Amino acid sequence: MAFALExxxxxxxxxxxxxxxxxxxxxxxxxxxxxxxMADRHAxxxxxxxxxxxxxxxxESGTFVNGAQVLEALLKDGDLITLGSTDFVVHDSRVKKKxxxxxxxxxxxxxxxxxxxxxxxxxxxxxxxGPSGTGKDVIAHALHQSSPMAKSPFVxxxxxxxxxxxxxxELFGHIKGSFTGAIADRKGAFESARGGTLFLDExxxxxxxxxxxxxxxxxxxxxRPVGADKSVKTEVRIVAATHQNLYQKIREGxxxxxxxxRLNVITIETPSLKERSEDFEELLYMFARQMKxxxxxxxxxxxxxxDWPGNIRELRNVVARASALFPKKYIEEMHVDILLNxxxxxxxxxxxxxxxxxxNQMSVIREIEKQMxxxxxxxxxxxxxxxxxxxxxxKSTLHDRIRHYNIDVGQFKI
Numbered sequence: 001m002a003f004a005l006e007x008x009x010x011x012x013x014x015x016x017x018x019x020x021x022x023x024x025x026x027x028x029x030x031x032x033x034x035x036x037x038m039a040d041r042h043a044x045x046x047x048x049x050x051x052x053x054x055x056x057x058x059x060e061s062g063t064f065v066n067g068a069q070v071l072e073a074l075l076k077d078g079d080l081i082t083l084g085s086t087d088f089v090v091h092d093s094r095v096k097k098k099x100x101x102x103x104x105x106x107x108x109x110x111x112x113x114x115x116x117x118x119x120x121x122x123x124x125x126x127x128x129x130g131p132s133g134t135g136k137d138v139i140a141h142a143l144h145q146s147s148p149m150a151k152s153p154f155v156x157x158x159x160x161x162x163x164x165x166x167x168x169x170e171l172f173g174h175i176k177g178s179f180t181g182a183i184a185d186r187k188g189a190f191e192s193a194r195g196g197t198l199f200l201d202e203x204x205x206x207x208x209x210x211x212x213x214x215x216x217x218x219x220x221x222x223x224r225p226v227g228a229d230k231s232v233k234t235e236v237r238i239v240a241a242t243h244q245n246l247y248q249k250i251r252e253g254x255x256x257x258x259x260x261x262r263l264n265v266i267t268i269e270t271p272s273l274k275e276r277s278e279d280f281e282e283l284l285y286m287f288a289r290q291m292k293x294x295x296x297x298x299x300x301x302x303x304x305x306x307d308w309p310g311n312i313r314e315l316r317n318v319v320a321r322a323s324a325l326f327p328k329k330y331i332e333e334m335h336v337d338i339l340l341n342x343x344x345x346x347x348x349x350x351x352x353x354x355x356x357x358x359x360n361q362m363s364v365i366r367e368i369e370k371q372m373x374x375x376x377x378x379x380x381x382x383x384x385x386x387x388x389x390x391x392x393x394x395k396s397t398l399h400d401r402i403r404h405y406n407i408d409v410g411q412f413k414i
Contacts, residue, residue: 004016005090006088006089008235010123019047020046024039025042026041042057043083061084064081065079066080076151078090080149080151100113100142100146105279116139129242129268133314134271135311152195153193155192161399171210171213171223172217173225174226191232197238199239202242208254208256215256273311273314283315284315292328298333324368324372325338372391373387376390381413
């Protein structure tokens, strides 16, 4: 059978589509769903030749495909159908499944990445552990893009970047008037990511109280917006990440063991850049192409000797710094010292080299960084998320820089 319909409630119920089938609460329907928001005969799916079509059967609540209400629509592999409060996904066996996009020259890491190709096709939670800057967000995106939910939303929440009240609102949404500043109803990340992937970054920083609410949401497939008196059904694939030692936090009583075991279905530990040094040059060339920077052979060899405590993020920032400080210049050995920070330059400096101009150099670099932030904030109308993406830094780092440089973001907002 080319087409199949799968119920997205974790039960893995699936129906092959051969001719047509009706979906609704009535027992005459081929797919009978007990959903109070669904009509007795809600929608019909028909197969005609090589096409699959869904038709709304004149219902009040409507039929939705990938979040858009339709009366009739052609269906494709991976399309999300919402009838009432029930979600389905369409599968087309003729569509070749995507290979996992990430590869590595490091045998150990590549073996782990290869396992993610099959993990991506499941709905199991994935827990990404490892040092900061090792690309956990990139892995989360790749998992989503390789999954049957690739056409559905990918939503990311940084659990360490907001206060407890704001994180709860960001995750579960809120209703108007539920707290100071809540001037309208707002969907949370669980609702926004319906049928897709929710990436919970730095989950180790989530407060103990919110951990309990998150656990209930995962266990019951439902969330309750802040200030609401009713729960909302939801269905998302969870990818969580942290650089912290969750085992130690469990022993200290700051992270719930039951939440850890709910998330710890599939765990991937991302290696530091130093541990996957075989990938260094390829990563450097990738960033250099993106930012139009050229490095000499000797400069690359000198950079390879660096320990890279900030991992891939630090490498990307160094290339970005090169593009800002030395635009359209060939990066030579003599430039490398300036591209690395004070402690790192001293570590690699030959004996007898004086850094009497250290303070002046750092002041210049800080001023350049401040001007870059100001320029991108102005271009993006004060939008910090877009600015962080343009500058190649985490949003939390941009927040720190804005505070450090006393930048008034409000002056850029349109």
